[in-house]
Amino acid sequence: MSTDTGHDPATGMSSTVEATIARRRTEGGGALIGYLPVGFPTLSESIDAAVAIANSGVDILELGLPYTDPVMDGPVIQAATQQALANGFRLRHGIEAVAAITAQVDVPVLVMTYWNPILQYGVDRFADDLLAAGGAGLITPDLIPDDSAAWVAASTRTGLDRVFLAAPSSSDERLRQAVDASRGFVYAVSTMGITGARGDVDSAARVLVDRLREAGSTSACVGLGISTPEQVREILAYADGAIVGSALVKALSDGGVPAVAALARDLAAGARDIRPASAVPHS
Amino acid sequence: MSMSLRTEAGPYFGDFGGRFVPESLVAALDELTNEYTLARQDPAFAAELMELHRTYTGRPSLITEVPRFAAHAGGARIILKREDLNHTGSHKINNVLGQALLTKRIGKSRVIAETGAGQHGVAAATAAALFGLDCVVYMGEVDTERQALNVARMRLLGAEVVAVKTGSRTLKDAINDAMRDWVTNVETTNYIFGTVAGPHPFPAMVRDFQKIIGEEARQQVLDLTGRLPDAVTACVGGGSNAMGIFHAFLDDPEVALFGYEAGGDGAETLRHAATITKGRPGVLHGARSLLLQDEDGQTVESHSISAGLDYPGVGPEHAWLASIGRVTYLPVTDDEAMSALRLLSRTEGIIPAIESAHALAGTLELGKQLGPDATILVNLSGRGDKDMETAGRYFDLLDKGAEQS
Numbered sequence: 001m002s003t004d005t006g007h008d009p010a011t012g013m014s015s016t017v018e019a020t021i022a023r024r025r026t027e028g029g030g031a032l033i034g035y036l037p038v039g040f041p042t043l044s045e046s047i048d049a050a051v052a053i054a055n056s057g058v059d060i061l062e063l064g065l066p067y068t069d070p071v072m073d074g075p076v077i078q079a080a081t082q083q084a085l086a087n088g089f090r091l092r093h094g095i096e097a098v099a100a101i102t103a104q105v106d107v108p109v110l111v112m113t114y115w116n117p118i119l120q121y122g123v124d125r126f127a128d129d130l131l132a133a134g135g136a137g138l139i140t141p142d143l144i145p146d147d148s149a150a151w152v153a154a155s156t157r158t159g160l161d162r163v164f165l166a167a168p169s170s171s172d173e174r175l176r177q178a179v180d181a182s183r184g185f186v187y188a189v190s191t192m193g194i195t196g197a198r199g200d201v202d203s204a205a206r207v208l209v210d211r212l213r214e215a216g217s218t219s220a221c222v223g224l225g226i227s228t229p230e231q232v233r234e235i236l237a238y239a240d241g242a243i244v245g246s247a248l249v250k251a252l253s254d255g256g257v258p259a260v261a262a263l264a265r266d267l268a269a270g271a272r273d274i275r276p277a278s279a280v281p282h283s
Numbered sequence: 284m285s286m287s288l289r290t291e292a293g294p295y296f297g298d299f300g301g302r303f304v305p306e307s308l309v310a311a312l313d314e315l316t317n318e319y320t321l322a323r324q325d326p327a328f329a330a331e332l333m334e335l336h337r338t339y340t341g342r343p344s345l346i347t348e349v350p351r352f353a354a355h356a357g358g359a360r361i362i363l364k365r366e367d368l369n370h371t372g373s374h375k376i377n378n379v380l381g382q383a384l385l386t387k388r389i390g391k392s393r394v395i396a397e398t399g400a401g402q403h404g405v406a407a408a409t410a411a412a413l414f415g416l417d418c419v420v421y422m423g424e425v426d427t428e429r430q431a432l433n434v435a436r437m438r439l440l441g442a443e444v445v446a447v448k449t450g451s452r453t454l455k456d457a458i459n460d461a462m463r464d465w466v467t468n469v470e471t472t473n474y475i476f477g478t479v480a481g482p483h484p485f486p487a488m489v490r491d492f493q494k495i496i497g498e499e500a501r502q503q504v505l506d507l508t509g510r511l512p513d514a515v516t517a518c519v520g521g522g523s524n525a526m527g528i529f530h531a532f533l534d535d536p537e538v539a540l541f542g543y544e545a546g547g548d549g550a551e552t553l554r555h556a557a558t559i560t561k562g563r564p565g566v567l568h569g570a571r572s573l574l575l576q577d578e579d580g581q582t583v584e585s586h587s588i589s590a591g592l593d594y595p596g597v598g599p600e601h602a603w604l605a606s607i608g609r610v611t612y613l614p615v616t617d618d619e620a621m622s623a624l625r626l627l628s629r630t631e632g633i634i635p636a637i638e639s640a641h642a643l644a645g646t647l648e649l650g651k652q653l654g655p656d657a658t659i660l661v662n663l664s665g666r667g668d669k670d671m672e673t674a675g676r677y678f679d680l681l682d683k684g685a686e687q688s
Contacts, residue, residue, distance in 0.1 A: 068450060068582040069567060071462045072305050078449055091579045115303055116566040120580030142566075144309060147301050169310035169469065178306070192307055193467040 016108045017136050017161050017184035020059050021219050021240050024271070030236030032271040033221055034058035034264060035112065035245030036252065037066055037077065038097045039084030046084075047100045049252050052261040054105040057268025061101065062139060062243065065094045065113040072141040074196030076246040080253065091121050095129045102134030110161060110184065112139040118151075127154040137161025137184055145181040152181065163187050166212055166220075168204040175215040185219040185241060186212055190226070196246045198225035201235060209239045229270030236274050242267075288533035288609060294483035297606055299573075299599035302482040303566045308462070311469045316484040318389050323491070328384065335380050336495070339413070340370050342377075343499040346507065346660075351630035352643075356650025359657040362512070364500040364528060366664045367635065373665030374496060374524045375406035379475060381492035383410035386473040393417040393472040397461040399426055399454035399520070400591030400638065401433025402665055403477030408442035410475070418442040421461040423453035426590045433669050451584040454594045458568050478521025479598030482569030486598050493527025496662060501531045504660055513653060514539040517662040518641040519612060520556070520592035522601045524664035529610060539611070542601065543645035545587035546614030556585035557614040558597040559605050572599040588617040588673065589637040591665075619644040621677050624667065636665035637673065 021031040034053045038046050050061050066081035066089045073081070098109050111130060118126050118138070130138070137160040143151060145164055155162045161184030166175050169192060178186050190205035191198070205222045212220040221241030226232060232242040244267055252260040294300050302312060322328040336342035345365040353361040366374040379396075386394055394416050398404030404420040411418030420437055424446040427434050437444050450456035458481075465474045476485040479493070497515075504512050515532050517525035519542040532538045547555035555561065562573035565580055575583040575595035587593040604610040620637060623644035628634045635643060639662070646661050653659070667674065 067580075069455065069459050071459050071568075072466070074463075082449070085581065116576070116582075117580040119565055120563075120576065120578065141305055142303050142569075144302065144304065144306055147303060165306040167305070167307040167310070170306055171310065171313075174306070174309065189305075189307055192469060194463045 015136070015161050015184050017060055017110060018219050020108055021185060021221070024059060025240055028276055029272040029274050030239060031059040031221065031241035032057060032232060032268050033060045033062055033241050033243040034248055035062040035064055035243065036248055037064035037081050037084055038094045039066055039087060039089035040080040040249070041083065041253070042087060043093050043097065045257065047097050049257050049260050050097070050101045051104045052257050053248065053264035054101070054107040056261045056264035057271070058264050059107060060241070061107055061109045062112050062245070063094065063097060063109060065091065065111060065117060067114040067117060070114060072194055074194045074246060076249050077195050080249050091117055095133050098130065098135040099133035108136040109134065110136050110139050110163065112141065115140060115143045123150045123154045127158045127160055131158045131160060135160070137163065139163040139187060141165060145177050148181065155183070165189055166208060168192060168208050172211065172215065175211055179212060179215045179217045185221045186217050187243070188212060188220050188222045188239065190222050190224045193224060195224055197227035201225050201231050205235065206238050229266050232267050232270035233274060236271055242271065289530060291487070291600065293487035296486070296600045296603035298564070299571050299602040300483060300486060301571050302569060303571065304482045304569045305466060307466045308469065308482070311465065312482055312484065314389065315385070315473070318385055319484055319488050322385055322388060328388070332381055332384055336377070340376050340380065341368060342495065343503070344368050346500060346503045348507070349627070349631045352627050353650065355626060355630070356647045357653070358655035359650035359653050359659055361646060361650065362504060362507070362658065362660050363633070363663040364496060364660060366496060366524065366662060367633070367639065367666035371402070371406045371409050372668060373402040373406070373636065374493060374527060375403045375477060376409065377495055377527065378477065378489050378492040378523060379403070379406040379410045382473070382475040383414050383416065386416060386475070387414060389473060391471055391473045393468065394475050395419045395421065395461050395464050395472055396475045396477060397421045397454065397457040398477065399423070399457070399593060400589065400636070401426065401430040401437070401669060402591060404442070404444070405433050405436050405440070407475050408437040408440035411442060412440045419464065420444050421447050421457040421464070423447050423451070423457045425452045426454065429673060430590055430669060432672070453584070454590070455568070455582060455596070478523040479526045479600060480521045480568060480570060480572065480596055486570065486600055489523050490526040490530060490600060493523050494530040496524065496527035497529060497531030500528060500660055504658070508658055511535055511538050512660040513657040514541060514649060515660045516541045516543065516642050516646045516649065518543050518592060518638050518664060519559070519597060519601060520545065520594045520638065521596070522598040524662050526598060526600055528660070528662040533609065540609065541645060541649060542610050542612040543615045543641045544612055545585070545589055545592035545641060546616040547586040549616055550614035554586035555614065556587040556593050556595065558595060559601060559612040560614045562597070564602070567596045570599045572602040573597055573605070588621065588677070589641065591636070591638040592641065613645060615641040615644045621674070623647060624674065625678070633663070634667035635663055636667050637670045639664045
């Protein structure tokens with residue numbers, strides 16, 4: 001596996017996520033990655049919202065699967081996913097949502113999920129069903145490379161992306177491990193904490209991305225606390241992608257699909273024309 | 284069977300255990316693992332902890348033979364290990380003092396804890412007061428209501444109690460919020476985890492701090508009876524008091540080990556907390572173990588009259604001991620536990636915690652099976668003072684005439 005080219009030697013398949021990020025960098029900006037949970041406020045509205053933000057400038061979709069014990073999530077996403085569960089969310093709805101979204105838009109769709117639902121569904125079965133639905137891979141907030149053998153095998157077999165997290169507290173050795181194990185991008189956690197909008201995105205994010213570069217990453221995206229176009233612009237000055245979650249969920253909650261699409265348009269404006277095109281030092 | 288079962292040090296116990304946590308926590312878990320490994324090898328650490336146990340906890344705790352209670356258990360000889368007599372009223376202090384000493388060693392100034400019944404929270408608040416640490420305790424809102432006395436205790440001890448309003452508003456959600464706090468404040472904060480669950484190193488470390496229970500009791504029973512007990516029993520929620528008393532006996536194949544889970548309304552109903560009896564393998568709160576979950580891997584809410592056993596997961600070492608058949612785990616209903624609680628109170632003048640009453644209820648049945656020649660050691664993990672409101676309500680509703688007679 002190699003994050004340099006997004007091309008997996010085991011399967012011969014390349015990562016559309018990585019290609020999308022690289023294209024945005026070449027164009028002089030970076031990738032905007034938008035998170036929304038499946039099933040909130042309803043299954044059909046969550047599909048409409050995801051399609052709407054993809055059509056409004058979000059480059060990569062991160063679809064969250066609601067889970068009863070989401071330890072990485074702050075109050076906004078907890079409330080949304082708890083409502084989705086109360087409405088009867090099932091894992092197969094996640095697969096259905098991916099299929100419905102990829103039928104309407106071309107942006108790559110990653111699924112963000114805690115590990116136990118995948119374990120119960122069956123790691124290989126989920127990988128097969130996600131691939132068949134047109135999904136691009138998984139972001140796994142509570143699966144570290146150390147305990148990921150089954151998922152590494154299934155993702156290698158299917159060519160799905162696997163996005164592991166890197167934290168400011170991670171040792172250099174662990175950053176190398178995250179870079180080597182990831183495909184698509186490495187999710188750089190901007191700050192020590194959980195999801196939710198913050199006034200300032202920590203300077204720790206810049207240091208972490210620098211350290212990830214030293215560890216060999218050519219595709220590092222920053223998430224946690226990002227909610228405004230200004231923050232997106234600030235982050236994309238040094239990172240390959242910016243991930244926005246809680247702010248989009250709040251917009252969807254407050255103003256429905258039109259509001260979340262409007263926010264996506266604003267955020268996307270922050271992700272374009274940051275540097276002169278082709279100024280990509282690590283291509 | 285020549286291989287020792289007592290040397291398991293994690294992260295894995297058979298197929299169970301591991302570290303299923305956000306990357307942000309790995310550095311803290313590594314630091315804790317390293318510091319704990321060093322502390323274990325440091326005679327000064329062990330000496331300081333033993334001195335605290337002697338002068339503060341009240342160790343060694345007594346064993347008490349209970350013949351009037353045993354008359355209801357087929358005449359088997361029954362001996363209680365009196366963890367209820369410890370300072371703060373349960374076995375929880377054993378672990379908390381160890382982890383608080385470790386916090387000092389690491390140089391952190393703030394501790395957080397989760398609590399169900401409030402016993403671990405009270406113990407953590409106590410240790411924080413003793414060592415001058417800031418302390419925040421996360422407790423499900425439902426539990427703050429049914430264990431209001433313990434909330435007052437923690438506040439009196441100077442801890443901040445946060446009522447957790449998410450999810451099922453019980454212990455599992457308190458653990459989620461404590462983990463969120465830890466991820467955010469890990470530089471200054473140590474997480475004093477209350478049971479033998481969670482990510483490595485907690486299952487092995489908490490067991491090590493609790494295994495003093497079995498080490499003392501094994502020798503005490505030998506001194507009293509001249510032989511090992513035929514069976515050792517304990518209640519199992521997360522499972523720390525049970526691991527604490529079982530551990531010393533794991534390599535004594537002639538000693539049968541029984542863990543009693545909270546059967547709630549009955550393990551065959553939907554309202555119980557019998558994780559090993561009814562659960563499936565999966566990942567919850569950082570470890571692979573057995574848990575109560577639906578087809579999609581969503582955690583199912585547990586139910587028990589006992590807040591301390593009301594948890595849909597269980598420590599990975601228990602899942603392993605169940606899988607290899609070394610320990611037998613059986614469910615005990617709310618009604619059976621409450622009946623045993625009243626029986627011990629009336630026959631021996633000892634009011635047990637509702638949690639510990641599950642072990643007593645299981646032991647009543649076990650004694651009838653093993654017969655009058657058997658000796659059974661029961662871990663009486665806590666005292667019932669905190670449960671008087673629940674017990675009062677329970678007996679007033681169901682047994683008013685008998686209570687007034």
